[in-house]
Amino acid sequence: MDSITLIRPDDWHIHLRDNLALETTVPAAARCFDRGIVMPNLTPPVTTVSRASAYRERILAHTPYGSNWQPLMVLYLTDNTSPKEIHAAAESGFIYGCKYYPAGATTNSDSGVTDLTKMDAVFEAMQSVGMVLQMHGEVTSDDVDIFDREAVFIERHLRPLVAKFPDLKIVLEHITTQQGAEFVLNASDNIGATITPQHLLYNRNHMLVGGIRPHLFCLPILKRDVHQQALIKAAVSGNQKIFLGTDSAPHTQDAKESSCGCAGCFSHHAAIEMYAEVFDQAGAMDKLEAFASTNGCDFYGLPRNNSTILLRREPWKIQAAVPYEDTQLIPLGAGTTLNWMLVE
Ligand SMILES: [Zn+2]
DSSP states (O other), rough: OOEEEEOOEEEEEEOOOOOHHHHHHHHHHTTOOOOEEOOOOOOOOOOOOOOOOHHEEEEEEEETTTOOOEEEEEEETTTTTHHHHHHHHHHHHHHHEEEEETTTSTTTTSBBBSOOOGGGHHHHHHHHTOOEEOOOOOOOOSSSSSSHHHHIIIIIIIIHHHHHHHHHOOOEOOOOOOHHHHHHSSSSEEEEEEEEEEHHHHHHHHTTTOOOOOGGGOOSOOHHHOOOOOOOOOTOOOOOOOOEEOBBBOOOHHHHTTOOOOOOOOOOOTTTHHHHHHHHTTOGGHHHIIIIIIIIHHHHHOOOOOOOEEEEEEEEEEEEEEEEETTOOOOTTOOOOEEEOOOO
16 A cells, blocks of 8 residues: 545644744644644643633634634633533533643643542533543552553542543543553443554653653653553554544753653654554554544544545655744654655
């Protein structure tokens, strides 16, 4: 197979940042995706319908001319989120989910939820209106090793939550472990998961052997090879609950190459091409469209896109840097060669 046409894909997990960053992130998202679930971890976070509306307007001001790309907005859950705000979000027509960050888990998550069990009224409201709960599934307590945080979260918090709210639509975002993949694959149809390109292409050896590579540092952190293999297996399975979410998350080069570097990988310069690489290597190009273009919108209850993209087998080298804010960022896979190219 030397070329493939896909229904235009969507990205079910992106970080666009704000203001000057939007000049880079919005055109990059619109390059091959038609919609994006926009993460709300700004400073201050997007906690209300009115903040989401204002952020959406700032994003739309950067949509390239002629593009159909649409931001799908998300509210940031805090200890103070009210059921009333959930109902307002459901009625807004532009909010498609609420994001749970455990307080302190990742970039700008300080306002996150401190105790999941105190959120019952909010989850009750979300369940009743069919609002999707997007979860950053990691515990943040000091007694749990960073490589175990996802697996512990599933047992300690997610299983009880699912038992209490069996009809709540949940996306376990950016799964990174065998336990995450198995949990979702064995759960009911209202539980889905996104997988990033970095967790399919790399494991922790790529990040740590022969020198530390800060541009592969993201959260949840890259795990062992056995987890990478489990994620690939889940992604190429064609299972309807598993779909594309890049978690593309830009930071400046300086912020990453630091004594205390930021977590996050920018991947929108080549996201669909990197996924194609993984599916091709697994001999599963016939499953790429389900993962990238149909499973996600089916899960969210949204129509499938009516345009297509064309990928061709043709080697090309990922750029060394991307202009970002008033400086630059180093994109995921910088300087390496990919075998699939987005043609149109
Ligand atoms: Zn994210």
